[in-house]
Each structure stands twice: as C-alpha cells, then as structure tokens.
Amino acid sequence: MLGKTYDREVCSAARALELVGERWSLLIVRNALFAGARRFGDFRSLGIATNVLTTRLEGFVAAGIMERDGDEYLLTAQGRELAAVVVALTAWGDRYLAPDGPPILYTHATCGNAVEQHLVCASCGDVHDAREVVARPGPGMPAEIAARMTP
Known part of the structure; x- marks a missing residue:
C-alpha cells in the first residue's frame, strides 16, 4: 500500500487511495470481480x-477488502463495492484513452445491456455535469476546517 502520505488530508478519497491507489490495486480487484481470479496464481x-x-x-485482507479462504482470496462486500470504481475508471479510460474503442465491455448478466456508472442526486436524479456538484463539510469534518470551507 501507499505510505501514509495523506495524513494531513481530511478526505475519504485520500483515505481510500491509501488502500487502492497503488497502480496494481484496482487491477487486482478488477480481476477478482470480473475475471474470476481467486488464487495467487490467477493474479500473476x-x-x-x-x-x-x-x-x-495481504493488505486487502487486513483492510477487509478481501478475505482468505484456504488458498483463495475472496472479495468481501466491501471489496465488491469497488466494482463501481472500476466501471467508472474504465469508462473514463474508454472515453479518453481508447482510440480503437473499448477493449472490455461491462454488461448486466441478467439482460446483457451495458452497465454505466454516473452521478445521481438523491432528490432529483441524474447529475449531468460535475460542475453541478459542490463539496461541503460533512459530519466527519473537524469544526476548525469546516469553518474555513463555509463562505
């Protein structure tokens, strides 16, 4: 895993990067999610x-992203939730880094249609532009930092 380089950040994205931000991490998760990788040799x-x-x-097991069952490394519910991250990152890569088109298509096993990841407002639905999203202090933000963020 990454060193503790985000200690001064009060940000869940920074904390998540400590666990899955290293270059191989999401590829390991991707293969566990979508390629049936379970054993050490599968990931090789x-x-x-x-x-x-x-x-x-070992870091994934310690963090609760995977669990060990004999010779197998199995994603936990926490690890399976990273599917949304893998799908979103892949879609971004397909859009900007795949000139010949997407090399992998994620589809819904039940109906066969494309799976997409997008921003959704809990009240009024889809968010169409990231500029519509505002970062505001949450309950986990220390009061002294929250005071600097509020206009």
Missing part, C-alpha cells in the same frame, strides 16, 4: 512481481 497473469502481489493481497 497481471505480470505483477510476486512480492508486490503478496503485499497487496
């Missing part, structure tokens, strides 16, 4: 060094 197809893979898998 990524071309990742054995020591790095060991460190990532």
Whole structure:
C-alpha cells in the first residue's frame, strides 16, 4: 500500500487511495470481480512481481477488502463495492484513452445491456455535469476546517 502520505488530508478519497491507489490495486480487484481470479496464481497473469502481489493481497485482507479462504482470496462486500470504481475508471479510460474503442465491455448478466456508472442526486436524479456538484463539510469534518470551507 501507499505510505501514509495523506495524513494531513481530511478526505475519504485520500483515505481510500491509501488502500487502492497503488497502480496494481484496482487491477487486482478488477480481476477478482470480473475475471474470476481467486488464487495467487490467477493474479500473476497481471505480470505483477510476486512480492508486490503478496503485499497487496495481504493488505486487502487486513483492510477487509478481501478475505482468505484456504488458498483463495475472496472479495468481501466491501471489496465488491469497488466494482463501481472500476466501471467508472474504465469508462473514463474508454472515453479518453481508447482510440480503437473499448477493449472490455461491462454488461448486466441478467439482460446483457451495458452497465454505466454516473452521478445521481438523491432528490432529483441524474447529475449531468460535475460542475453541478459542490463539496461541503460533512459530519466527519473537524469544526476548525469546516469553518474555513463555509463562505
């Protein structure tokens, strides 16, 4: 995992990057989610060094993203929720970094249609532009920092 480089950040995105922000992490999760990877050898197809893979898998187990069942590494509910992150990151990559089109298509197993990830307002529905999203202090924000954020 990354070093504790985000200690001064009061941000859940920074905390999440501590667990899944390293270059191999989401690829390991992707293969566990969508390629049936469960055993150590399954993840070796990524071309990742054995020591790095060991460190990532052990870190995922310690963080509750995966659990160990004999020789298998299984995603927990917490780990399976990263599917939304993988799908969103893939869609961004398809849009801006795949000149020949998407190399992988994520589809719904039940109906076969494309799966998409997008921003949704809990009250009025889809958010069509990131400029419509405002960051405001939440209950976990220390009061002294929240006071600086509020206009």
